[in-house]
Amino acid sequence: MSTTQRFDVATTFAIQAPRGLEIDGFADEDHPQIPTRQPYVFRQGLNAVLAFLRAPEGDALLLSGPTGCGKTSLIRQVAARLNWPVQEVTCHGRMELSDLLGSFQLSNASTRFVYGPLALAAREGHLLILNELDLMDPSELAGLNDIVEGAPLVIAQNGGELIRPHRLFRVIATGNSVGAGDQTGLYQGVLRQNLAFLDRFRVLRVSYPEPEVEQSLLAELVPSLPREIAEKLVVVANEVRRLFMGESLDPVTSNPSDRAGQSELTLTLSTRALVRWARLTVTFKGAPNPLAYALDQALTARAVAEEREAIHRIAADVLGGLWSGAQ
Structure with missing residues (x-):
């Protein structure tokens, strides 16, 4: 189990914040899934992201906004400064829940179960970033309902294995819409999402930087x-x-x-x-x-x-x- 540590918010993100305000992250700076740290100026949305990371309370987080406005980069750079490993997936119309859970694969003349990004994130306490969430079939995404709320993840493909989510496991999604379909006609393939699934998300609208x-x-x-x-x-x-x-x-x-x-x-x-x-x-x-x-x-x-x-x-x-x- 990875060692966690506390980070001072003002120092870590180079922003003005109350003295003593801290947030959990990881002590290991060398994990291969930690995003590369890049120059970044944090904006107003940082407060909402940190509040979610600190206490999701059974929610996931959806960042919505126009293309290229910095939705994913905001999360990556927060994770980079907290040494928080990330499992990142770009969704598409043919993706299935099993792609996120894992599958049996041939290795050295035998088959073994290879865990997918959802299973790894839940087990290890990583951030699961689902980019372009609104391109994925809503019936497949409904399989995330229970794990978002903190219920154990059951992997039927691997003999019904049960993974109890790490306390630092978080689900974060990005999309050009807020799940109600594309009203502009600019984003091909955007699908209207299930209302019960969307009800499990906090929504942060992201615009282009000042x-x-x-x-x-x-x-x-x-x-x-x-x-x-x-x-x-x-x-x-x-x-x-x-x-x-x-x-x-x-x-x-x-x-x-x-x-x-x-x-x-x-x-x-x-x-x-x-x-x-x-x-x-x-x-x-x-x-x-x-x-x-x-x-x-x-x-x-x-x-x-x-x-x-x-x-x-x-x-x-x-x-x-x-x-x-x-x-």
Whole structure:
């Protein structure tokens, strides 16, 4: 059984927190399932995540929000700082509960039962992260109801083996919807989930980071990118996101005449894509119009022609002379 330890919240997450506020984690820093620690600025949602980790009270946690807003990375970076091992799965329409429990596999001319991520997490006290939860068949997910509430996990495939969940076992899911299906038409394959299953979740809505947070992130991850350019890349990202979310462009940073006839976008400039754009801009420094070339590779090469043109127009308006003159 792994040794646990207490972590000071303010020191561990570099945030302001009451003196003496602590949370359980693990002492072993070398477990292979601990996520890699990366530069990260924790946001408001951290409080809800820590409250859940401290005392789930029979609940699971669902993080919902638009693509690339940092749902999974929030959990990974919390786990990295608490030395909390993670079993992470990306759900899909053909996944079955048995895939999470485990199966018999051939090894050295004999078969043995290999535990799946759910069984391992429950036994060892790991975090089970179910990414894209709303892509999975709700009838299969219903098999998680009892284990979420703390009941023993029964593995019928392995002779009815009983696993009593570790006190630090937690179930966390992410999704672009909150289980009621996709109302936007942007996320193919999203399924409406069972109400009884969803009733076992706390829900945390996650949005894109504040501009200051993303600017700090770019400064740390891409330090060679000039600050002026980094700030404008963040502005472009937020303009694109407004259109993706069905909102109008920012009246402060945009010309009203340029907004006439603008339509909503079916792709967005996530934090992940923003960092990619910044890194590629540095990589292609010295090439003709590196910002446009990097934006193409980071995002717009997969857009339809009209949307690519719209995004590049936004970038050109925000970046001004830097758009074609960045060196």
